[in-house]
Amino acid sequence: MSATLDDFHRLDIRIGTVVEAFPFPEARKPAWRLTVDFGPELGRRHSSAQLTRHYTPETLVGRQVLAVVNFPPRRIGPVVSECLVLAVPDPDGEPVLLGPDQGVPDGGRLY
Secondary structure (H helix, E strand, O other): OOOOHHHHHHOOEEEEEEEEEEEOOOOOOOOEEEEEEOHHHHOEEEEEEOOOOOOOHHHHOOOEEEEEOOOOOEEEOOEEEOOEEOEEEOOOOOEEEOOOOOOOOOOOEOO
16 A cells, blocks of 8 residues: 555654653553653643663653654553654564654654
């Protein structure tokens, strides 16, 4: 199945800074509960992310990440996930976060 440029433009992918990261013991697979600040336009959004192999809460807080912010909220156990943090798999299939190599303003849209 092919995607079009219009399909891509329907995704709202923004940069945000992780401001909180907590253990998520209720998750079926090991995960962190994240709060990501997307700046004044979108504010803070919550997410659940299975990033425990490569990241600790201490290494996540302050890190800028890319996330899809226009998917409908999704309940994951007791958490409502309001954005999808983007990652790619390492050679073992574990997620590695995507983000800028320089600081950029929170809320900036990928284009």
